[in-house]
Amino acid sequence: MSAITDEVQALKDAHRKTWASGDYARVAELVTEVGETVVKRAGVRAGSDVLDVAAGTGNASIPAARAGARVIATDLTPELFTAGRRRAQRGGVELEWLAADAEDLPFEDERFDFVLSSLGVQFAPRHELVASELVRVCRPGGVIVLGNWAADGYIGRFWTVMGPYMPPPPDFASPPAGWGSAAHVALLFAEHPVELTFERYTLEFVAESPAAFVDTLADFYGPLVQARNKLAAAGRWEALRDELIALSSELNQAGDNGFQAPSEYLVILARRRK
């Protein structure tokens, strides 16, 4: 194994541990709308073959299966599939769950009619590899649809605040915010046979207060759970928490009556040329 491969594997192991921590299923409930938007935007049809990449607990897979498609839900973190299977069963749909890295999809070329991801592929570190894989497994005339947190939206700014508190990523890793910028995504697909369309959507986060929202994420959202664990030991968690609450308060539209904040996401549709 080369040094870079060891380094990449170490980062993937850390990512898997991060996403398996907390309780992502609780967070997924706050963002179901993104998966539904992705499926609707793609126009998933009954009887079609759908791949959901970085599917988590199935926010895109489950509505795609409900539309009558044959769905394979893949993710780096198979620990999340237990909750996903439970949700699918409750929703009365059947789909396949498979551990897989978005940078190295275990499928033959042109296998799927629809390749989807809801707030998912943007977390894989090597963006060019992911773009190539998404196009490779999509059939000519098929459609790739990705919903990604916008780089300049609430969650994009959340990451900007977190940045200085976290260890710098390795050189080969690009930040998730890139996939939330149309200019970056256009470059990623520039050499691929796809026609791109971009749209922006807004999801509303609602909670009792800005602090309650930040604390919910710190309890359940893997990346913030890990950040709190590390920073608390170094006496730095309160400073990050205060900054995140300040950002959340700035965007709060509910005044003193609670918390309601718009969070923008970019929906990318890439149609593979025939």
Ligand SMILES: C[S@@+](CC[C@H](N)C(=O)[O-])C[C@H]1O[C@@H](n2cnc3c(N)ncnc32)[C@H](O)[C@@H]1O
């Ligand atoms: C914010 S969650 C989104 C999950 C789900 N799509 C949703 O809408 O709720 C991000 C997901 O990306 C997955 N992920 C991170 N890196 C990945 C990679 N390299 N390959 C596949 N999945 C990855 C995580 O395990 C996690 O499930």
